Amino acid sequence: MITEQQTNRPAGRKRNRTYILHLATIFLGFIIFGISENIKGPAIPRIQLDFNLNEMQIGTLLSLNALGYLIACSFTAILTRKIGIKWVSMLAFGTMAISGIFIFWAHSYSWFSASYFLMYIGNGMLEIGLAILSARIFVRNTGTMMNLSHFFYGISSTVAPMIATGLMTVTIAGHTLDWRGMYFAMLMLSVLPMIPAAMSKFPSDAPDDATGLQRIPLKQLVKDRALWLIVLILSFGVVSEMAVGGWLVNYLEKSYRWEPSAAAGMLSAFFLCFSAARLLLGPITDRIGFTLSIIILSGLTGVCTFAAIFGGESYAFLFAAAGIGIAPIYPTVMALIARRYPRESDTAITFVVTMMGIGSVIGNYLIGAITNGFKQLFGQDTELGLLRGLQAGYGFIGLCALLCSVFGMVLYRYLKARKQLI
Structure with missing residues (x-):
């Protein structure tokens, strides 16, 4: 006689296999995300030299890429409802791999900009897909599991700058890979998470998925003041987090004349603290x-960022220590959204991340503009002008972290007054 327990075993094994494939997709996805975001640190000084760019142009480049990310966020939600998270994830990984090929062949600034823009389109699609999938899977210990998922982003971010620095010096058949070959090699790793994604059935693709029932319309959702405070918190937090990958190596090399390997090592130390947190x-x-x-x-x-700037070179280790505080911000905000808007998590996440993208565009542009403005104020072609410009630009990164904390206080008071603290 077949017992009920025996009949449930195949279903249980199937659920476990599906969950493992989901975890593999999410964890590998965040590893790829960390790589694609943080190999730019060691590469930017070489890109700047190759194309003869100033800091303002670098800031503009990063802002345009953030715009690509924003555009992807705006259409990914619609695409997800049409074809499902599974195929959106596959498309995101494929787009990033293709962008690596285009970057390898980029020998003009316009071609490079377009290729880099395409990479950020893939990043934006991946961001939304992973966030929605995580919100639907991690219904228990949400903060812990969200942070664990983003831990893999931190791990890849830790090793990515050092691997990128090493790859740029590798010579194959008499040809040095340089930054183009490095981008090609690293972005082709995007093929790996496509394997578990292709083998898995995602929650949004299941016929019994209940997440679409009784949705609150976006028009009504945006009337929630807490959602706008979350947008501000995440925008300032992400600018403070993501800008480190693009500006820390540049800051250390030009302010303190550090060797590229030493500067990349400090960026890796930042992400080591980031991952541990x-x-x-x-x-x-x-x-x-x-x-x-x-x-x-x-x-x-x-506090760590401003102490590192004003303390001088001997306090540079605080740039790395700043990773401890900023690391949990993004996953904690995602956990907050998942718990506060359980049925509308995909809509809320898409809206928040899209608005955050606008903040990221403005933030990256301001860092470059502030850096360039202070350089001109203290002497365009002087060492003092360069130092003050870099200090002012990086100071804006620290200011964003403080503003994230300030708006967190406002949200805390708002939710506490309504007995809605999570």
Whole structure:
């Protein structure tokens, strides 16, 4: 006689296999995301030299790429409803791999800009897909699991700058890979997470998926003041987080005349602290609350950043320590959204990340503009002008972390007054 327990075993094994494939897609996805975002640190000084760009042009380039990310976020939600998260993820990974091929053949600034823009289209699609999938899968210990997922982003971000620096010096058949070959090699790794994604059935693709029932329309959702405070928190937090990958190596090389390997090592140290924080602090965010965690941790990052700038070269280690505070901000905000808007998580995530993209465009542009403006103020072609420009630009990164903490306080008071703290 076949017992009920025996008949349930195949279904249980199937669920476990599906869950493992989901985790593999998410974890590998964040690894690729970390690589694509943070190999630019060591590459930017070489790109700047090859194309003869100033800091303002670099800031504009990063802003345009953030615009590509924003555009992808705006259409990915619609695409997800049409073809499902599975195929959106496959398309995102494929787009990033193709962009690596285009970057390899980019020998003009316009061609390179277009190729880099395409990479950020893939990044934006991947961001939304992974966020929606994570929100639907991690219904328990949300803060812990969100931080664990983003831990893999931190791990890849830690090793990516050092691997990128090493790859740029590799010679194959008498040809040095340089930054073009490095981008090609690293972005082709995007093929790997396509394997578990292709083998898996995603929640949004299942016929019994209930996430689309009884949705609150976006028009009504945006009337929630808390959602706009979350947008501000995430925007300032992400600018503070993501700008480090593009500006820290540049800052250390030009302000303190550090060797490229040493500067890349400090960026890796930042992401080592970043990764450890996401691995270890997730349970703490679940325990003390998401909003309070954001206030404390983003404030810590702002203090560390300004102390590193004003303390001089001997305090440069605080640039790395700043990663401890900023690391949990993004996954903690995603956990907050998943818990506050359980049925509308995909809509809320898409809206918040899209608005965050606008903030990222403005933020990256401002960093370049502030850096260039202070250079001119203190002497365009002088060492003092360069130093003050870099300090002002990087100071804006620290200011964003402090503003993230400030708006976290506003959100805390708003939710506490309504007894809605999470």
